[in-house]
Amino acid sequence: MGMTDTRARIGEAELLDIAGPGSVISGADLREREPGYFMDGIRADLLVRPSTTEQVAAILSLCNARQQPVVVHGGVSGWVRATQTRPGEIILSMERMNAIERIDGENRSAIVQAGVILQNFQETVEKQGLCFPLDLGGRGSCQLGGNASTNAGGMRVLRYGMMREQVLGLEVVLADGRIVSSMNSMLKNNTGYDLKQLFIGSEGTLGVITRLVLRLREMPVSCNTAIVAVQTMSAVASLLRKVDAGLGGQLSAFELIDSDFFGVNTSEGRLRSPFAKRSPYYVIIESQGADSTRDANIFESVLAEAMETGLVSDAIIAASEQQRADIWAIRETLEHVVSDFTPFYAFDVSLTVGEMEAYMKRVRADLAQTFPDGKIAFLGHVGDGNLHIAIGAGGPDDRHAVEECVYRPLGAIGGSVSAEHGIGLEKKPWLPISRNAEELAVMRQLKDLFDPQRILNPGKVLTINAR
Amino acid sequence: MGMTDTRARIGEAELLDIAGPGSVISGADLREREPGYFMDGIRADLLVRPSTTEQVAAILSLCNARQQPVVVHGGVSGWVRATQTRPGEIILSMERMNAIERIDGENRSAIVQAGVILQNFQETVEKQGLCFPLDLGGRGSCQLGGNASTNAGGMRVLRYGMMREQVLGLEVVLADGRIVSSMNSMLKNNTGYDLKQLFIGSEGTLGVITRLVLRLREMPVSCNTAIVAVQTMSAVASLLRKVDAGLGGQLSAFELIDSDFFGVNTSEGRLRSPFAKRSPYYVIIESQGADSTRDANIFESVLAEAMETGLVSDAIIAASEQQRADIWAIRETLEHVVSDFTPFYAFDVSLTVGEMEAYMKRVRADLAQTFPDGKIAFLGHVGDGNLHIAIGAGGPDDRHAVEECVYRPLGAIGGSVSAEHGIGLEKKPWLPISRNAEELAVMRQLKDLFDPQRILNPGKVLTINAR
Secondary structure, rough: OOHHHHHEEEEEEEHHHOOOOOOEEEHHHOOOOOOOOOOOOOOOOOOOOOOOOHHHHHHHHHHHHOOEEEEEOOOOOOOOOOOOOOOOOOOEEEOOOOOOOEOOOOOOOOOOOOOOEHHHHHHHHHHOOOOOOEEEEHHHEEHHHHHHHHOOOEEEEEHHHHHHHHHEEEEEEOOOOOEEEEEOHHHHHHOOOOOHHHHOOOOOOOEEEEEEEEEEEEEOOOEEEEEEOOOOOOHHHHHHHHHHHOOOOOOEEEEEEEHHHHHHHOOOOOOOOOOOOOOOOEEEEEEEEHHHHHHHHHHHHHHHHHHOOOOOOOEEEEOOOHHHHHHHHHHOOOOHHHOOOEEEEEEEEOOHHHHHHHHHHHHHHHHHHHHHOOEEEEEEEEEOOOOEEEOOOOOOOHHHHHHHHHHHOOOOOOOOOOOOOOOOOOOHHHHHHHHHHHHHHHHHHHHHHOOOOOOOOOOOOOOOOOO | OOOOOOOOOOOHHHHHHHOOOOOOEEHHHHOOOOOOOOOOOOOOOOOOOOOHHHHHHHHHHHHHOOOEEEEOOOOOOOOOOOOOEEEEEOEEEEEOOOOEEEEEEEEEEEEEOOEHHHHHHHHHHHHOOHHHHHHHHHOOOEEEHHHHHHOOOOOOHHHOHHHHHHEEEEEEOOOOOEEEEEEOOOOEEEOOOOHHHHHOOOOOOOOEEEEEEEEEEEOOEEEEEEEEOOHHHHHHHHHHHHHHHHOOOEEEEEEEHHHHHHHHHHOOOOOOOOOOOOOOOOEEEEEEEEOOHHHHHHHHHHHHHHHOOOOOEEEEEEOOHHHHHHHHHHHHOEEEEEEEHOOOOEEEEEEOHHHHHHHHHHHHHHHHHOOOOOEEEEEHHHHHHHEEEEEEOOOOOOOOHHHHHHHHHHHHHEEEEEOOOOOOOOHHHHHHHHHHHHHHHHHHHHHHHHHHOOOOOOOOOOOOOOO
């Protein structure tokens, strides 16, 4: 479909015919829906809400025959505008496919439809004494299908891995309407190519995920949390190894906060700092285990050792759920940084732990040179090599110049312009920093193979040249 | 290349020209090489040993232009004849690409060439206080590239995952000689399609892995091992959940041994049974942690609880390294079962834990009906849903009838005909039990995309129809 062709090639009646009464939203009702973060409104002509995999297949089959572009919507809580729509497109919303079909406690797995909201699933699983460990800020709105199509990360990756590691099986509808069901429930299954991997993290450009088999874990009993002050990034790296070894499999979070971010959240009238004086870096350390008393003793002794060896200059261990919440608030409160840093830019990159100190210094220097009044602060899932960067600099038109400061230095050190947020539209111009020409060529070959009519989430992730 | 065309289309001189003096083996020298398990000898015309990725690329480029079939050889220690060769084929052996290029302790990752032998890598990493957790019987001969191309499993999957979970990045040469380098070193990198997943587990049919970036872990300090007697499979399943929850992240092995296998290894004059009387099932439980005294206490208290609640009827905890070795010998000694069960057949399947009891009963019954004198025993990585089955039944021509008994019942319960061994030639006829027509069609599309000349490991995993 050319850019000038701005009317959907499929009518409301045809979609209603497939998905039933009440399944289609259009006009003012469509404009009023939540478009998602950083979106230029909802521009699509129609939204259809199928209730079954067969309806998804019928819709895609029709769209493919008509070369009708389709954008799949889950919870639209992504950060890179991967769900932005344009005039002439239709939205395939998964919101009605929201059944938790089965929880198998013995096998520690669950079968869900793609539209189940993460938090609903977490809570249902917990009632059975099990745990679904993926956890992120958008838990109340994001959907499991979207978590898979974006390979979501979050707070527990260090211990349990990304969404990719939680997915045992998938059912996918291909662009031409073929239903490919790979609903494997086992941890091991070496029978040919692992097809599900193609659809995890491809942001809706290769197929539509309709159902998932997810791995569940035992519910942890104990939770120990501390915030510690650290003087150098090299001590942060040594501390990570020390606590990971010392906690022997129980380390579940290792979150960096730099002095600037800490300062924003603990300035006068905001959150209370638990420390008497400021340090260059802070780390929140959390362990999850199976025995409250025992694990608290282990946690304390590992931290005591870290203080004795000088890796940590000060440490506060949470003695109550309230103190735990207070510690996490210093990391998770974003309102102050958003109001202090204007215009506010947020970044998500990854690099090896050993490169972090030099990279942070370089970004600070480049930013100071371009924007002498610019503000910058770093947060990070350091255990995963993941840094989040908050910047307030320049004016509304300076996004590209700010991005230059953040992304450009990643090329030489093999860093990634997107640790967990994905590419969408937002990071597409910067993709070549993290992926070379050969990788991009293979990605385009895969896109051509799975979506030759180019109907699935067109323009996202990759630029495909006109034929 | 047709089946009647039985001479390689590339000459020794051409290969020497690319890979240098001493790089080519042919004739009697080639016939004398170790062909691997269950192989019909080495039938290929030539073997070439490149030393660099660029040589691999030049060789494949030439083979692709001439439609010359190529079979990649790692340690040839697979069990499904994925490395069998035929007349007219050439072997690309990775044995000279055996450098450990870098170990990054701070980032806990390593860069290796594909021909590095697993055990050499494990030992090198351990000298730096780190651990590469993949471990399997073939450790002394198998190569890391082969571990990736077969997605190897083994003894520690429950805790650390399969080889797929250890691979952060890959360099691959495609059939047409293109080098695709995705040497990512980070745990998180959501920048477009995760291409490496296509080459992991595809048994050399989509590309040749030349280099890998591998994830390393902290070296565990403590190791606690026990063998317990259990009366029912349902108690085995409950026990798995109980010890996994109770050990809070430290459980690293949970290995089932059934009464028959136990009996074979502990009969008069063989290994000593640690128990006074026989039980229907035994489980070896092992935990790895960070503190010897503390972890031993935890391990004992979790087992004591399992005995109090009746899940376990008897338990022996290893009090020395020798006792630990004695316990594992009951699981790992295969010579007695191979000599008692003739002809000897070994299988590797997976299914959900909840289905195991009924499946084991069904296979026993089917086998008894076809082969009244047949012998059967079960072993399993139960924590991974993986059963290994040893059968001694019928004569040398009864393989298919024995396979029927093992594989046929898996279809109805969504089981897998290969948990960790792969498909190769051995399991190709049974692949449709675990993969549906739509999945097989997509696999064929991928094979066509990556290897249109069909030169890579032809005839393995998938049957591709003649054009």
